[in-house]
Amino acid sequence: MDILKISKKDFLSFVDRKISEKKSRIVGVIQKGFHYVFDDLKSSGDLSLDYDVTILPPKKYFQPPKEVLLKFVPKKADSYISVNCYDPVTIIGIHYYDLAAIYMMDRAFSDGERDEHYLKKRENSLLIGIYPLKHYKYRFSKSVVKDQYYKVADLMLVDMGEEYVIEVVSEKGKNYLKGSNLRKNDYSLKEIDQAKTRIKDDQKLPVSVDIASEFLTRNYYHSVWKYFGDKCFSCGSCVFVCPTCYCFDVMEEIDLTLSEGKRIKVWDGCMLEDFALVADGNNFRRDRAERFRHRTFRKVKYLPDKYRYFGCVGCGRCADACTADIAGPNKVFKYILENQ
Amino acid sequence: MSKKPRAAFFDFAGCEGCQLQVANLEEDIIKLLELVEVVEFREVMTGEAEEYDIAFVEGSITRKSDENRLKDIRERSKLVVAYGQCAVSGGINRLKNNWSSMDDVKKCVYGDDSNLAHLDTYPTRGIDEVVEVDLYIPGCPIDRDEFLRMVKELCLGKTPRLPNHPVCVECKLKENICLFDQGVICLGPLARAGCGARCPSNGSPCEACRGTVENPNKNAMHEILDKYNYTVEEIRRTINLFGVNPEVKK
Numbered sequence: 102m103d104i105l106k107i108s109k110k111d112f113l114s115f116v117d118r119k120i121s122e123k124k125s126r127i128v129g130v131i132q133k134g135f136h137y138v139f140d141d142l143k144s145s146g147d148l149s150l151d152y153d154v155t156i157l158p159p160k161k162y163f164q165p166p167k168e169v170l171l172k173f174v175p176k177k178a179d180s181y182i183s184v185n186c187y188d189p190v191t192i193i194g195i196h197y198y199d200l201a202a203i204y205m206m207d208r209a210f211s212d213g214e215r216d217e218h219y220l221k222k223r224e225n226s227l228l229i230g231i232y233p234l235k236h237y238k239y240r241f242s243k244s245v246v247k248d249q250y251y252k253v254a255d256l257m258l259v260d261m262g263e264e265y266v267i268e269v270v271s272e273k274g275k276n277y278l279k280g281s282n283l284r285k286n287d288y289s290l291k292e293i294d295q296a297k298t299r300i301k302d303d304q305k306l307p308v309s310v311d312i313a314s315e316f317l318t319r320n321y322y323h324s325v326w327k328y329f330g331d332k333c334f335s336c337g338s339c340v341f342v343c344p345t346c347y348c349f350d351v352m353e354e355i356d357l358t359l360s361e362g363k364r365i366k367v368w369d370g371c372m373l374e375d376f377a378l379v380a381d382g383n384n385f386r387r388d389r390a391e392r393f394r395h396r397t398f399r400k401v402k403y404l405p406d407k408y409r410y411f412g413c414v415g416c417g418r419c420a421d422a423c424t425a426d427i428a429g430p431n432k433v434f435k436y437i438l439e440n441q
Numbered sequence: 442m443s444k445k446p447r448a449a450f451f452d453f454a455g456c457e458g459c460q461l462q463v464a465n466l467e468e469d470i471i472k473l474l475e476l477v478e479v480v481e482f483r484e485v486m487t488g489e490a491e492e493y494d495i496a497f498v499e500g501s502i503t504r505k506s507d508e509n510r511l512k513d514i515r516e517r518s519k520l521v522v523a524y525g526q527c528a529v530s531g532g533i534n535r536l537k538n539n540w541s542s543m544d545d546v547k548k549c550v551y552g553d554d555s556n557l558a559h560l561d562t563y564p565t566r567g568i569d570e571v572v573e574v575d576l577y578i579p580g581c582p583i584d585r586d587e588f589l590r591m592v593k594e595l596c597l598g599k600t601p602r603l604p605n606h607p608v609c610v611e612c613k614l615k616e617n618i619c620l621f622d623q624g625v626i627c628l629g630p631l632a633r634a635g636c637g638a639r640c641p642s643n644g645s646p647c648e649a650c651r652g653t654v655e656n657p658n659k660n661a662m663h664e665i666l667d668k669y670n671y672t673v674e675e676i677r678r679t680i681n682l683f684g685v686n687p688e689v690k691k
Contacts (some may be wrong), residue, residue, distance in 0.1 A: 334630040336609035357472040
């Protein structure tokens with residue numbers, strides 16, 4: 102991996118040039134009230150790279166909340182036309198835990214039946230990461246993310262004050278930087294490492310990642326699920342803000358003349374009451390406690406058993422978004438540990 | 442489709458705002474007329490009909506004579522749709538049911554004229570407290586897109602379903618900053634989505650004008666209110682605004 106550097110001023114001019122070239126949609130982190138979001142950049146001046154967390158993770162660019170998959174004429178076989186929107190997108194300022202989450206989603210959507218809509222959008226994307234520069238009280242990524250983020254990042258920025266050190270992770274990233282005012286890196290690896298880990302997490306997973314799955318399995322019938330389930334609104338906030346949640350529903354919409362239909366894909370989440378509702382009104386996760394347990398098991402057991410990596414990247418968004426203040430996975434582990 | 446369904450629109454006690462939502466469908470109204478034959482709709486046309494396939498009923502029931510008229514509509518129509526929160530739950534009109542006496546209500550509103558015969562009233566009811574209702578389109582006012590979706594699905598022979606998740610879902614998708622984070626109490630976690638979180642997106646808390654989800658977690662709401670130092674009375678006043686408590690419509 103090449104390590105280069107660029108002055109912040111030159112980096113911002115580089116971004117402005119990329120915006121004016123209009124070869125790709127340029128997205129970055131911008132401020133929204135006292136929060137931050139990923140949004141289209143009008144100029145590099147909109148960038149707020151010293152952010153704590155964004156409301157939604159960048160998954161929205163690869164799996165949009167609502168996406169048209171195909172159009173069709175009702176009652177006419179073979180009338181369907183696939184709707185593709187794979188416009189290239191460059192995303193600037195993704196924290197390493199969100200990149201780790203994109204790695205999880207890439208795995209999920211390429212495993213078995215490939216989701217071409219997702220994967221083509223990923224192919225046409227360029228991801229520029231940055232190591233966190235602001236403290237966030239809910240974050241515990243260091244205890245759950247290893248180095249899987251390097252598998253999806255194209256470039257990683259390290260803030261060195263007046264300059265960014267750039268870790269050139271992929272060939273695509275290297276090509277992207279052509280024509281920018283790059284310089285040779287003269288920082289020591291120790292200095293770079295210190296800058297990368299400058300912001301410490303307040304929290305960590307109360308048990309080691311390696312035993313978390315087994316720990317939960319032992320506590321499948323623990324009172325924790327009912328305890329938190331009783332407090333849960335089933336509002337889905339935790340799963341919609343989650344960077345590793347990818348569940349969706351597919352439905353059809355017919356226009357008012359009943360002559361044209363669209364098949365759409367929309368976000369869905371296992372914490373919503375109707376998620377597991379099937380024909381004849383049956384619901385195989387009717388109780389809040391069952392739903393609460395399922396979500397936790399998915400992150401801590403089911404996904405890690407399948408993909409080897411912990412299914413939660415410790416971003417802390419769920420803990421923050423939860424009005425009932427119960428969604429952070431650390432709370433579950435703490436409660437079990439305190440109530441053995 | 443062989444024959445267009447015959448649709449009729451009726452109104453009881455209400456502001457007629459939901460009828461206006463239909464009348465204001467702009468270019469979609471032309472397409473709607475391709476889909477259904479409107480045979481009676483006092484606000485936009487003259488004429489009456491004897492029978493209907495779908496009766497859309499707006500407004501709440503507030504006096505004996507309303508009951509007879511509504512029962513007559515029920516008899517003439519294959520389907521009855523309660524549209525707008527007044528028809529669904531009594532809506533804002535139901536606020537008067539918090540008074541112990543209807544005489545006090547009339548006096549408060551009409552003063553010295555309160556004894557005039559045509560002002561006679563009884564406690565407000567949603568239309569399903571008088572007749573059987575086949576479908577609900579909630580909201581104050583109704584959401585036009587939801588209304589159109591319901592009509593389309595009826596015409597296609599589908600059973601329309603309302604979203605059964607809280608407004609929080611729609612706020613998250615819009616990346617709204619949670620009003621609870623801004624110290625504002627919001628009924629979003631209990632309220633039925635489908636409005637696109639219109640009020641919270643514009644800085645106003647949700648008042649559950651579409652009613653609640655089928656299984657709202659009221660106990661959890663009590664805990665939140667304690668946490669934010671709100672009283673049950675304060676939240677009751679808000680949730681009662683649209684007459685959605687304690688009933689939950691499917």
